[in-house]
Amino acid sequence: xxxxxxxxxxxxxxxxxxxxxxxxxxxxxxxxxxxxxxxxxxxxxxxxxxxxxxxxxxxxxxxxxxxxxxxxxxxxxxxxxxxxxxxxxxxxxxxxxxxxxxxxxxxxxxxxxxxxxxxxxxxxxxxxxxxxxxxxxxxxxxxxxxxxxxxxxxxxxxxxxxxxxxxxxxxxxxxxxxxxxxxxxxxxxxxxxxxxxxxxxxxxxxxxxxxxxxxxxxxxxxxxxxxxxxxxxxxxxxxxxxxxxxxxxxxxxxxxxxxxxxxxxxxxxxxxxxxxxxxxxxxxxxxxxxxxxxxxxxxxxxxxxxxxxxxxxxxxxxxxxxxxxxxxxxxxxxxxxxxxxxxxxxxxxxxxxxxxxxxxxxxxxxxxxxxxxxxx
Numbered sequence: 271x272x273x274x275x276x277x278x279x280x281x282x283x284x285x286x287x288x289x290x291x292x293x294x295x296x297x298x299x300x301x302x303x304x305x306x307x308x309x310x311x312x313x314x315x316x317x318x319x320x321x322x323x324x325x326x327x328x329x330x331x332x333x334x335x336x337x338x339x340x341x342x343x344x345x346x347x348x349x350x351x352x353x354x355x356x357x358x359x360x361x362x363x364x365x366x367x368x369x370x371x372x373x374x375x376x377x378x379x380x381x382x383x384x385x386x387x388x389x390x391x392x393x394x395x396x397x398x399x400x401x402x403x404x405x406x407x408x409x410x411x412x413x414x415x416x417x418x419x420x421x422x423x424x425x426x427x428x429x430x431x432x433x434x435x436x437x438x439x440x441x442x443x444x445x446x447x448x449x450x451x452x453x454x455x456x457x458x459x460x461x462x463x464x465x466x467x468x469x470x471x472x473x474x475x476x477x478x479x480x481x482x483x484x485x486x487x488x489x490x491x492x493x494x495x496x497x498x499x500x501x502x503x504x505x506x507x508x509x510x511x512x513x514x515x516x517x518x519x520x521x522x523x524x525x526x527x528x529x530x531x532x533x534x535x536x537x538x539x540x541x542x543x544x545x546x547x548x549x550x551x552x553x554x555x556x557x558x559x560x561x562x563x564x565x566x567x568x569x570x571x572x573x574x575x576x577x578x579x580x581x582x583x584x585x586x587x588x589x590x591x592x593x594x595x596x597x598x599x600x601x602x603x604x605x606x607x608x609x610x611x612x613x614x615x616x617x618x619x620x621x622x623x624x625x626x627x628x629x630x631x632x633x634x635x636x637x638x639x640x641x642x643x644x645x646x
Contacts, residue, residue: 288335290325292627295600295614299569300607302326304485305524307516309563309604311552312573313533317598319346319491320354320623321573326487326528328358331411331426339427340448340488342436344495348429352408353381354623356400359407361622364399375399378646380621436490437497438511445488445515449523453480478522485526488516492530494558509562517566532558533572548584550576551613554604570604586615587631592640593617598625617643 279285287301302308302325312318330337343351357379364377377399383390384400392400413425428448430436435444449455456477464470490496490511498507512529519525533556552572554564564570576585577595584590590597596619602612615628617639629636 288330288337289333291329292325292600292614292616292625294627295612298608298612298614299571299602299605302330302526303568303607304526305520306568307512307520307527307529307566309529309531309557309567309570310573311531311533311557311563311570311603313575313578315578316573316575317618317625318530318573319351320618321600321625322489322491322528322530323351323354323623324358324625326489327411327427328355328362330487331407332362335485336483337426337485337487338448338452340445340486341427341429342441342488342490342496343429343431344436345491348412348431349385350381351429352412353384355411356384356403356408357381357621358623359403360399361619361624363403363406378619378621381623434497436495437499438507438515439499441490441496441511442515442519445486445519445525448486449478449519449525452482452484452486453478453523475522480524486523487526487528488519489528490530492532493563494532512562512566529563529567531563534558548582548586550579550582550585551599551601551611552603564604567604568606569602569608572601572603574599574601586613588615588628593643596620596643600625619646621646 276285285303287303289296289301296302310318310322312321327339341351360377360379364375367374368376375395377396379392379396379400380390382388383392383396386392409423409425411425411427412429413427414422416422430444435441455475456479457473458476459471459473461469461471493508493511494504496507496511498504499510502510508531516525516527516529520527533552552574554570556572557563557570575598576582577590577597582590585597586599588597596617598616598618600614600616602608602610604610605612616625617628618625629639
C-alpha cells in the first residue's frame, strides 16, 4: 500500500484502530492499531494479564473487530483464563442490562468464586448467569470441547499453553501456517551454493497478500517463559523472537503482537524512590531481560502498582488509601506514533478483573467515583 492509499484509508475512518475499554487512554494512544508490535510490561501481580484480557480481547471483541487471536499463555491455565473472561463479561453484560432496567441484578462474580476455590460457591442464580455468559461470549471466543477435550467447534482464540511449542522457532513455524490460512506468500528465486560448493536455486519470501479481512493478533504471555532455543540465554531467546520473527511477521503480514514482559526489580531502588516520590513510574530501562523490546516495539505500555512500595501513600495526585490496594497506573514509556510519555491512573476491581479510568483528583466526578468504588 502506497502512502496516499494509507492517507485515503485514514479519511475513510479505516485507521481508527480498536478501542480497549479505557476511553481517555485509548484516545491518546489512537486505540490499538493493527500491524504493530506492542510491549506490555509490568511488575509481578500488577494485573498485566487482566489488562491484556480487557484491552486486547474483551473490548475489541465487543467492538465487532474481525480478529483471530493466537495466545501463547505460558503462565496461566486455560481454565483460569476462561474464569477471568467470564468474570469481566458478567460485569459488563449485567451492567448493560441493569442500565436498561434497574430491577435487574448486577453480577460481580470474582474468578475464584466462578471456579469454586475455597469456601465461596456460586449460588443457583449466579450459576445460571455464568452459563448464559458462557453461551453468549465464551464459546464464540474459546470454542467448544467435549468432556474428553475434543474440539467440537473452534473459537476465535487459539489458546496454546504447551511449553514444548513455545520456543521462538516453534512459534514462528506455527504463525507462518496461520498466515497461509489467511493469505498467500510471494517468493523470488535466487542462486546460492550448497555445502559441497554446487550452485543451487532456492526461494525466499518477498511479500504477502491476504485473502480475507481477518486480523491476526498474537499474544506471548510472557516472553521470559518461552522455551529456550538450544544454547540460548533468556535474553538471546527474547531477542530472536522479537527481532527475527515478530518483526518479519509484522512487516510482511501485518500481524499484531502483544508481547508481555516483566519489569526489573531495580525500579524499587531507594535513591530513585526518594528522588521521584509520588511521580515514581517505570522507564524503558526497567524492562527485564531485553533491550530489544524497547528498540523494536512500536509502543511500550507499562502497568504500575505503587501499593508494593511501603513509603508511598500518594501517586500522581491520588491517595492510595482510598482504593484498598486497587490503585494502578498505566504509562506509555516508548512510542513511535503517539506522544510519550502518557500517564493515566486506574482503579483495578479485583472482583471483576476490570480496570476503570479515574477522573482527575479533586474533581466532582472523582468524588462521586470514590463513593461508587467504596460500594463495590
